Amino acid sequence: MRAAGKWREWGTVPGLVRSAAERHAETEAVVDGRTRITFAELGARVDRAAAACRAWGVAPGDRVAVWAPNRLEWIVAALGAVSAGGVLVPVSTRHKGAEAVDVLRRSRARLLFVTGPFLGTSYVALLRRAAGGVAGSRVERPLAGLPDLRRVVVFAEDAPSGFDTWRAFLTAGGGREPARSAGMAGEAPSDVIYTSGTTGRPKGVVVTHAQTLRAYEVWSALAGLRPGDRYLIANPFFHTFGYKAGVLACLMSGATMIPQPVFAAETTLATVAAERVTALPAPPALLQALLDHPERSSYDLSSLRLVVTGASSIPLTLVERLRGELGVETVLTAYGLSEACGLVTMGRRGDPPATVAATSGRAVPGVAVRIADATGAPSPPGTPGEILVRGFNVMRGYLDDERATARAFAPGGWLRTGDVGVLDSSGNLSVTDRLTDMYVVGGFNAYPAEIERILLGHPGVADAAVVGVPDARLGEVGRAWVVRAPDGLLTEGELIAWARREMAGYKVPRSVRFVDALPRNATGKVAKETLRARA
Structure with missing residues (x-):
């Protein structure tokens, strides 16, 4: 296991990018279709994007949104924005226009990167319809319903009036050398991740650079991610499982990122075989689809050695089949939520299949987990109750929502997760449900x-x-x-x-x-x- 504490040396996400570019310079960093770049090349692209962000007026603390599927441009734009001092706001590709505009409006995003047509949908058209169309100056206010938004960049060769192309955006930075995130501190906000909104209006979760780096250094070490791994990132970048346990974890470990824009079993099988993928974190439904695919035997999946998953219901047979039929050396489960950096508990390598299937592992270092009854008092092992969390990973709060932030905490600084769970005598957590699902x-x-x-x-x-x-x-x-x-x-x-x-x-x-x-x-x-x- 890699020695802990590198997060202090990295300091911030841009510090991690620079470190990866130096430590793994000639290692393949990203494989996206026919495009293959090294960590040194990725660092250079991020620097160029950061310079362009500053040329376009992004100031420290400004929110910068990305509304696009998993692709190289998402990685470069997001890391470039953060390197310029911006605060990243990932937007779900499942959102319709009104939902996306709501997130952009409430986050007061100043700059937006948006995909071109994707899966038959024009995201630009969705945006224009929901935000009231193009109005005002092309530079100052491209969308009438989003007064804080100053620029929109489309990941495409062409863009409609009032929007700019990715190429034009990068050209704006010229050849200037980025300021290397001077003055940015680890305690500064790094991103605002909006909750899924399954129990109400999505809320923006604010976490810092230091929290993010520490959490995913721990995640990478417990998973056993290492240089030379080839990591298929099928989890969406707009979620912590895709961005932080994916992109950032690969930067930390020197693993190659292979972004996949949609869940598709046959595409995944083909990519695993062609790229000799070794790491495949994914939800149980995708893993089950791979195992049950009628053409699975046509693909060589022998390179797979690491699978990390997480859900309340994981059948024991899924764990056994991953190990037995595919020969996966390490199968782990984990539990987290956006309000806790996406990481609370995680299994350990060597855990028996029954523990992997029935629990989400134990609290990660620096984090405490408690089960509380209806009165807030601790429940004994084996008794279900609400899962409470306390530690370095707990959010700074919900963006511009002090009332919701106050409701999210119990006395003593414990984060109320809204999840129901049980701790066994060894500290393994079984997540039994949402309070709202009971x-x-x-x-x-x-x-x-x-x-x-x-x-x-x-x-x-x-x-x-x-x-x-x-x-x-x-x-x-x-x-x-x-x-x-x-x-x-x-x-x-x-x-x-x-x-x-x-x-x-x-x-x-x-x-x-x-x-x-x-x-x-x-x-x-x-x-x-x-x-x-x-x-």
């Missing part, structure tokens, strides 16, 4: 994730999600949404009868709906609100 069956608390984990043990179930639905007698009961295993013929009656033998009666779903796929958000989590709406 439902009450005849007076008994039912936790969907626990029920889902049991359902996934049935050989005829490939995927499952459970939500509470109204019931005249019991108040609420469970409804399971199930994806059958390939070629499966499982019926509702068979699954309910099986469930009655495997779990307490109040936990047994009273109805089952079979679907081809579960609705998921961009980070791979099941969209429970969609299922509740259907119910």
